[in-house]
Structures are given as C-alpha cells and as structure tokens.
Amino acid sequence: MIRIICLTEVGLQLARRLQHLLSDTESEVCFKPVPFIDSVQAYFKQRDTLIFISATGIVMRTLASVIKDKYKDPAVLVLDENGQFVIPLLSGHEGGANELARQVSNLLENQLVITTANRYLKPVYVVGMGCERHCPEPVLHGLLDECLAKAGLTINDISAITSIDIKSDEVGLMALANHLNKPYLTFDTGQLGLMEERLSTKSDYIFKTVGVYGVAESAALYQAQQMTNNGSELLLNKHKNKQATCSIARSYMQ
Template structure:
C-alpha cells in the first residue's frame, strides 16, 4: 500500500533503528527523499522546510522543535511536519495539521505502517470531500475537457486503491473555475453531464489560496488576475463545501487547451 503526497517529502532519521523505519517509509512513498544523520542536521532540515517539503522526522519532538523554530512562519504557509518514534508505534502531526494537511497525511502513514496516529489538535477530520478545478481557453469544446477529466479520474482511483485509507473509487462533490468562465459552453456542458454544480470564484477569491499552489504562473496572472485557475478553484470549492481548509490531492494536469486539478477537504 502506498502513501500519496502531492508535495515533495523528506524523511529524516538519527538512529539506525530510525533509519530502518525510514527505508520502509520510503518504499511506501515513491519519490520521497531519505536523510540519515545528515550533516549539518539543522541546516538541512531547515532548508527542506523552507522549500515547502513535507518533513517526516523519526526522532523526538523536542529535537524537531529546536531545529525548526527559527524558520517557522504560520500555519497557512508552513508545510506539514510529522514526527514518528523510532519503533514506528506513534505518528504525530506536529505542524500545519489542518491547513498543511499534516493530520490527513499522518493518518495515511499510521495506517500504512500499523501505527497509532496521535492528533492533539482540537478537531480531527473524517469524510474526505473531493472537488475538481478546471481552467481552459475561451471556446474550449467538451472534446478537450471530458478526456482530461476521465484521465484524472483514473489517476485518482488508482491512488486511492493504493492508499491505506480507502479502497473505493473517488467521488466528486463539485466542479469549479474562475468566474470569467460563467458562460463557457464546454464547462457548462461538462457540469451538466457530470451532474455537478459549477462553482465560480473571482480572481480575488482564488488568490486567497495561492500559497497552496504547486506552481504560480505569471502568464495566467497577467491574463486573469490570479496565479492559477484549476488548482485554486478546486481548493476554494473544497473549502466552500466543507467550511474547512483544503489541500491539493492531485496537482495541475493539462492538455492543449485545458487544465485540471483535484483538491480535498474533510467534513467535520
């Protein structure tokens, strides 16, 4: 079973027992980087954190707090930080539990390694809500939108099948875009065919989640006033439906005329 993350992951260990667990985790997270007793530890850990990578530390929480304290900003910009004991019994979402997705990520890890997830925040999350965000050229026909949607569905279904959280296919609760697409025939047709309400957001609203985007496009900003449509719309839609923070479940994908992304939030 794999643990999915749309954001790069760095795994840090300081003991041989911890490194054995790190090797196991790396096998569950394709693409994750492993750092065993890195030197200098604090500088490398801080560099990873400042780069926005999700950080998994197999060591004491005190070591992590002392290492990262000088570079902490706020829960809206800091990446998820997870702490695991070297025996792999407990998984703790230490920083950015909700806004950064650490709680959900910790639950995934805990289930994958048969550990206990220790959540100390006031509210835990339960049912995931998935939303689709789309951007497209003016006059983009359904023939470009439908295949892109189907491609993403296949990727998401494959991801959750491998996930430790669920073995069922993803269902979507909303389709979203920028308000400039209110009369976009292709999007309206896709919305109708999927039986999903089309949620529209202004550029100002989309900019509220720009810190969560996988990349920012100056070209898109010059055209519509925000740094991305598909990812931002999906995030805004997920938050609108749950009233809770959202995270990217699948970063932006594209074809010749359209872009698409998937966001996830958790209904309390």
C-alpha cells in the same frame, strides 16, 4: 523543499526509499545533520517541509523553541524507522501535513495516524478542474475518476465541480458536471487569488495566461471555504494529464 531527516542507518534506508518514491517533488535526505538542532531549526525557519524518521520526542524537543502557530509553521511529519506509521505532527490542515502524510502513507503502504480534531467534523469535498479549450468530456471524466480513487472518495462525496470564470462556457466541463448531476461553479481571479498561499505549487505560466497561479487547486479551495465559512485545505494536490488538471479540496462543517 522536503527535508527527510534521519538519524540511524535503518532510517537512512527508509529515507532514500521515500525520496525515490517522491521523485516528482524536490526532496533531500539529511542524515545526522550537524549541528543537529541548529540545522533542523534553520530548515524549519525557511519553511521547508520536514519529514523526520525518528522518535516524536526528539522532534518536539528540537523544534519547541521555533514553533509559532499553525498558520506560519511548515508541515512536519514523523515516521518510525521501520516505516510502519506516519504522523502529521505540525500544521496538519493549514500547512498541508495531513495531505502529505496521506501521500506518504499511500507510497509506503503504511498506517496513517491523524490526531487533529477536525477529523470528527462533517467534511465537505470540492473538485477543481482546469483544461485546454475544447477538452473532451471523457478525458475530463477519466482524470476525475483517477483523482477520486487516489483520494479514497466517490463522486457521491463531491459537492461541486469548479473552475475559473473563463471556463464558464467550457463544454466538456459543463457536460461532465451535468452527467454527474453536480453543480458547475466558476470564480474570477480576485476570488481565486485569495487561495494563493494554500497552493501546493505555483505556476508562473498559468499566472501569465489566466491571472492566477493555479486553477484547479484555487477553485476547489475557494468553494470549499465558501460552503462552510471555515478554512479549506487540499485533500489531493493538482494532478494532470495532457489536457486537464484536477484537484480536490476539503473543509468542515461546524
């Protein structure tokens, strides 16, 4: 659940606009919640993603007593009420605030302000893909191109294309990787299951079918982490067409 918290009428207009743009995601506009501190802290404790349209100082004073660490706290973003800037304030990498902030920035066409230190390190990008059996290579290629454009990357930025081991012989994925001159790597459910807590969504249907809650995101996250021996994060949450899914993960070389 994304809670969009606003305190002014101008902020309320922006909140409603953002909620409309986030139509594919469950969200709720919270206008002047009462009592304010108790309500906001309750949202935080239940790990709702919080997007504040307010001053940063208000956010920090409100959450100061309940902030624990970047591995447990939910993502927190701050927008100015004119919608000119978006700042991922808490849990930028581990909690997904940086990725959500990029999405919000793209939706509102505003300025993204990221202050986390990892932006100065060398990034590694990995594509994860899943698909129906015998999905044609052009369908996969089209989805990949769409995802690269959304992430602001080119194929030259990508280190590998990955999937689950039951797709190790998937002709379309193998052809795509070969065409793009990229390694094609697959992983078993034990390896991919280690990424479960980092997934943007969890599909019970996929779990019953293949044994993990998400193929594309899990595979990309796992390989990115393997390449750097550091944590990994989703740069682009799972996108899909009628036959395939695609996600892009990132990690950083020390």
